[in-house]
Amino acid sequence: MTDQTVFPPTLREVMLRPRWIGVLLLALVVAGVFAWLGQWQLSRAIDTDPLPPGTTEEVRPLAEIAGPGEYLPEPLVGQRVEVTGTWVPEDFLVVSSRFNDGVEGFWVTGQLRIADTATPTSVAVAVGWAPTLTVAESAAEALEQTAVAGESV
Secondary structure, rough: OOOOOOOOOOHHHHOOOOHHHHHHHHHHHHHHHHHHHHHHHHHOOOOOOOOOOOOHHHHEEHHHHHHOOOOHHHOOOOEEEEOEEOOOOOOOOOEEEEEEEEEEEEEEEEEEEEEEOOOOOOEEEEEEOOOOHHHHHHHHHHHHHHHHHOOOO
Protein backbone atom coordinates (compact mmCIF):
# COMPACT_ATOMS: atom_id res chain seq x y z
CA MET A 1 0.00 0.00 0.00
CA THR A 2 1.23 3.42 -0.82
CA ASP A 3 1.12 6.17 1.68
CA GLN A 4 -0.35 8.83 -0.55
CA THR A 5 -2.49 11.52 1.11
CA VAL A 6 -5.02 13.47 -0.90
CA PHE A 7 -5.05 17.16 -0.02
CA PRO A 8 -8.04 19.42 -0.64
CA PRO A 9 -7.64 21.87 -3.53
CA THR A 10 -5.98 25.19 -2.76
CA LEU A 11 -7.80 28.49 -3.05
CA ARG A 12 -5.92 29.30 -6.23
CA GLU A 13 -6.96 26.00 -7.83
CA VAL A 14 -10.60 26.64 -6.96
CA MET A 15 -10.49 30.23 -8.24
CA LEU A 16 -9.04 29.14 -11.58
CA ARG A 17 -11.87 26.73 -12.34
CA PRO A 18 -13.93 27.91 -15.36
CA ARG A 19 -17.17 27.98 -13.36
CA TRP A 20 -15.78 30.45 -10.80
CA ILE A 21 -14.14 32.60 -13.48
CA GLY A 22 -17.59 32.85 -15.10
CA VAL A 23 -19.17 33.86 -11.77
CA LEU A 24 -16.48 36.53 -11.33
CA LEU A 25 -17.15 37.94 -14.81
CA LEU A 26 -20.90 37.97 -14.14
CA ALA A 27 -20.36 39.83 -10.85
CA LEU A 28 -18.17 42.41 -12.63
CA VAL A 29 -20.83 42.97 -15.29
CA VAL A 30 -23.55 43.38 -12.64
CA ALA A 31 -21.36 45.84 -10.69
CA GLY A 32 -20.71 47.81 -13.90
CA VAL A 33 -24.45 48.02 -14.66
CA PHE A 34 -25.19 49.25 -11.12
CA ALA A 35 -22.41 51.86 -11.38
CA TRP A 36 -23.86 53.09 -14.68
CA LEU A 37 -27.37 53.25 -13.19
CA GLY A 38 -26.02 55.25 -10.23
CA GLN A 39 -24.43 57.77 -12.60
CA TRP A 40 -27.66 57.99 -14.58
CA GLN A 41 -29.67 58.64 -11.42
CA LEU A 42 -27.27 61.36 -10.26
CA SER A 43 -27.36 63.06 -13.66
CA ARG A 44 -31.17 63.20 -13.47
CA ALA A 45 -31.17 64.52 -9.90
CA ILE A 46 -28.80 67.44 -10.47
CA ASP A 47 -30.07 70.49 -12.37
CA THR A 48 -27.35 71.23 -14.89
CA ASP A 49 -29.07 74.22 -16.51
CA PRO A 50 -30.75 76.34 -13.82
CA LEU A 51 -32.43 79.63 -14.63
CA PRO A 52 -30.39 82.77 -13.90
CA PRO A 53 -31.08 84.32 -10.48
CA GLY A 54 -34.10 86.61 -10.40
CA THR A 55 -35.69 85.21 -13.56
CA THR A 56 -38.77 83.95 -11.72
CA GLU A 57 -39.27 87.41 -10.19
CA GLU A 58 -40.03 88.95 -13.60
CA VAL A 59 -43.80 89.09 -14.10
CA ARG A 60 -44.77 87.25 -17.30
CA PRO A 61 -48.13 86.38 -18.88
CA LEU A 62 -49.52 83.08 -17.62
CA ALA A 63 -50.03 81.83 -21.20
CA GLU A 64 -46.23 81.98 -21.75
CA ILE A 65 -45.54 79.81 -18.71
CA ALA A 66 -48.16 77.06 -18.95
CA GLY A 67 -51.39 76.32 -20.78
CA PRO A 68 -54.52 74.70 -19.34
CA GLY A 69 -53.76 71.19 -18.08
CA GLU A 70 -50.05 71.39 -18.92
CA TYR A 71 -47.29 70.24 -16.62
CA LEU A 72 -45.33 73.07 -15.00
CA PRO A 73 -41.59 72.34 -15.32
CA GLU A 74 -39.49 72.51 -12.14
CA PRO A 75 -37.45 75.65 -13.02
CA LEU A 76 -40.67 77.66 -13.43
CA VAL A 77 -42.16 76.78 -10.03
CA GLY A 78 -42.55 80.09 -8.21
CA GLN A 79 -42.61 82.14 -11.42
CA ARG A 80 -44.56 85.38 -11.00
CA VAL A 81 -47.32 85.65 -13.60
CA GLU A 82 -50.12 87.98 -14.59
CA VAL A 83 -53.55 87.07 -15.90
CA THR A 84 -56.94 88.73 -16.22
CA GLY A 85 -60.18 87.15 -15.12
CA THR A 86 -63.09 87.20 -12.70
CA TRP A 87 -63.43 85.54 -9.32
CA VAL A 88 -65.83 82.61 -9.08
CA PRO A 89 -68.43 83.49 -6.42
CA GLU A 90 -68.71 81.35 -3.28
CA ASP A 91 -65.35 79.69 -3.94
CA PHE A 92 -63.06 81.44 -1.47
CA LEU A 93 -61.36 79.31 1.15
CA VAL A 94 -59.26 80.12 4.18
CA VAL A 95 -56.42 77.61 4.56
CA SER A 96 -54.90 77.29 8.02
CA SER A 97 -51.34 76.44 9.14
CA ARG A 98 -49.58 78.44 6.40
CA PHE A 99 -46.27 80.07 7.21
CA ASN A 100 -44.91 83.46 6.13
CA ASP A 101 -41.33 84.19 7.26
CA GLY A 102 -41.69 81.64 10.07
CA VAL A 103 -44.98 83.08 11.37
CA GLU A 104 -48.02 80.80 11.26
CA GLY A 105 -51.14 82.28 9.71
CA PHE A 106 -53.81 81.74 7.07
CA TRP A 107 -54.02 81.82 3.28
CA VAL A 108 -57.02 83.25 1.47
CA THR A 109 -57.53 81.30 -1.75
CA GLY A 110 -59.97 81.58 -4.62
CA GLN A 111 -60.79 80.38 -8.10
CA LEU A 112 -60.06 82.83 -10.90
CA ARG A 113 -61.90 82.30 -14.19
CA ILE A 114 -59.47 83.35 -16.94
CA ALA A 115 -60.99 85.74 -19.46
CA ASP A 116 -58.73 85.33 -22.51
CA THR A 117 -59.19 81.61 -23.28
CA ALA A 118 -61.53 80.01 -25.79
CA THR A 119 -62.73 77.36 -23.34
CA PRO A 120 -63.67 78.18 -19.75
CA THR A 121 -60.47 77.84 -17.73
CA SER A 122 -59.90 78.50 -14.05
CA VAL A 123 -56.82 78.67 -11.88
CA ALA A 124 -56.52 78.32 -8.13
CA VAL A 125 -54.95 81.44 -6.63
CA ALA A 126 -53.49 82.05 -3.20
CA VAL A 127 -54.67 85.64 -2.91
CA GLY A 128 -52.88 86.53 0.29
CA TRP A 129 -51.71 85.65 3.77
CA ALA A 130 -53.18 86.88 7.04
CA PRO A 131 -51.84 86.52 10.57
CA THR A 132 -55.26 85.85 12.16
CA LEU A 133 -58.38 83.96 11.16
CA THR A 134 -60.63 87.03 11.49
CA VAL A 135 -58.46 89.08 9.11
CA ALA A 136 -58.43 86.19 6.62
CA GLU A 137 -62.20 85.73 6.80
CA SER A 138 -62.87 89.47 6.33
CA ALA A 139 -60.57 89.48 3.29
CA ALA A 140 -62.46 86.48 1.86
CA GLU A 141 -65.77 88.31 2.40
CA ALA A 142 -64.45 91.41 0.60
CA LEU A 143 -63.29 89.24 -2.30
CA GLU A 144 -66.68 87.54 -2.37
CA GLN A 145 -68.36 90.92 -2.93
CA THR A 146 -65.94 91.61 -5.80
CA ALA A 147 -66.81 88.19 -7.27
CA VAL A 148 -70.56 88.78 -7.03
CA ALA A 149 -70.17 92.13 -8.80
CA GLY A 150 -68.35 90.34 -11.64
CA GLU A 151 -65.46 92.82 -11.66
CA SER A 152 -62.48 91.89 -13.75
CA VAL A 153 -59.19 91.55 -11.83
